[in-house]
Amino acid sequence: MLKISIQDEPNLVTMKLEGSLAGTWVIELEESWRTVKPRIAGRPLRVHLAEVERVDTAGRYLLALLRDRGVDLTAEGVVMVEVVRTIAEDWPDSPAQSARRKNAAKPKAT
Secondary structure, eight states: OEEEEEEEETTEEEEEEEEEEOTHHHHHHHHHHHHHGGGSTTOOEEEEEEEEEEEOHHHHHHHHHHHHTTOEEEEOSHHHHHHHHHHHHHSOOOHHHHHHHHHHHSOOOO
């Protein structure tokens, strides 16, 4: 089972995951991401692996795809922090993605 909670804040949208990111639950995350994506209105999107116990190969691939699309991956716990680190290492940013991440991190002038 996978629980997905959406935290919609003025400057950030976070999808908090709890449970197992494996099997059919990978599809559930993808569908949730596609639903949330149009509503973020230029705000950064974070996927937080808060209490994820397991990530299968399809889950890792989806997380890598989300990261490539500009989603910030964060985690808690030794195992999930390592999953996020290896995704960043195994699927490094393209030059265009690096520029998008850099621009997203800049504060906006008011």
